[in-house]
Amino acid sequence: QVQLVESGGGLVQTGGSLRLSCAASGRTFSGYVMGWFRQAPGKEREFVAGIKWTGGSTYYADSVKGRFTISRDNAKNTVYLQMNSLKSEDTAVYYCAARNFPLITITTRSYDYWGQGTQVTVSS
Numbered sequence: 409q410v411q412l413v414e415s416g417g418g419l420v421q422t423g424g425s426l427r428l429s430c431a432a433s434g435r436t437f438s439g440y441v442m443g444w445f446r447q448a449p450g451k452e453r454e455f456v457a458g459i460k461w462t463g464g465s466t467y468y469a470d471s472v473k474g475r476f477t478i479s480r481d482n483a484k485n486t487v488y489l490q491m492n493s494l495k496s497e498d499t500a501v502y503y504c505a506a507r508n509f510p511l512i513t514i515t516t517r518s519y520d521y522w523g524q525g526t527q528v529t530v531s532s
Contacts (some may be wrong), residue, residue: 409434409484410432410433410434410435410506410520411432411433411445411500411522411524412430412431412432412504412505412506412522413430413431413433413520413524414428414429414430414502414503414504414523414524414525414526415428415429415431415502415526416428416429416526417501417502417526417527417528418527418528419529419531420494420528420529420530420531421449421530421532422494422495422496422530422531422532423493423494423532424494424530425490425491425492426491426528426531427488427490427491427495428444428488428489428491428493428502428504428526428528429487429488430444430452430486430487430488430489430504430523431484431485431486432460432485432486432487432504432506433485437461437471437485437506438446438449438461439461439462439463439508439509439510440460440461440462440506440507440508440509440510440526441458441459441460441461441506441507441509441510441511441512441513441519442458442461442478442480442487442504442506442507443455443456443457443458443459443504443505443506443507443512444456444457444458444478444487444489444497444502444503444504444505444517445502445503445505445516445519446500446501446502446503446511446528447500447503447525448497448500448501451500453503453516454469454470455469455476455514455515455516456469456472456476456489456502457469457472457476457478457489458478458512458513458514459478459479459480459487459512460510460512461480461482462510464477464479464480465512466512467512467514469499469514472491472498475491475492475494476489476490476491476492477489477492478490478491487504489502491528494528494530495530496530496531496532497530498528498530499529499530500527500528501525501526501527501528501530502525502527502528503522503523503524503527504522504523505519505521505522505523506519506520506521506522507519507520508520510518
């Protein structure tokens with residue numbers, strides 16, 4: 409059974425940094441795509457970044473390009489989201505997701521497994 413467990417959220421000031429982690433377990437993830445999504449209060453869940461587990465190709469939402477970096481550690485079965493230059497509009501619950509198909513997509517319904525989420529709050 410696939411499990412995704414996020415950690416690393418918290419409260420940070422505008423311009424600060426956080427690194428989120430997603431520990432994945434339950435199977436091997438070669439051929440999977442791992443994604444980070446976020447959901448702010450009253451808004452729909454939106455794509456943030458994605459990475460192919462095999463090969464490491466990445467894709468970012470325009471709103472975070474140049475500020476966020478997604479990466480993975482194969483040995484630890486963990487995906488990371490390094491978030492720099494944080495803005496108040498980055499405040500949201502951040503979710504890790506896994507897709508059993510080697511193509512990065514931004515649609516939530518394309519992902520098969522989800523973590524429970526971790527809160528990120530950016531204060532000015």
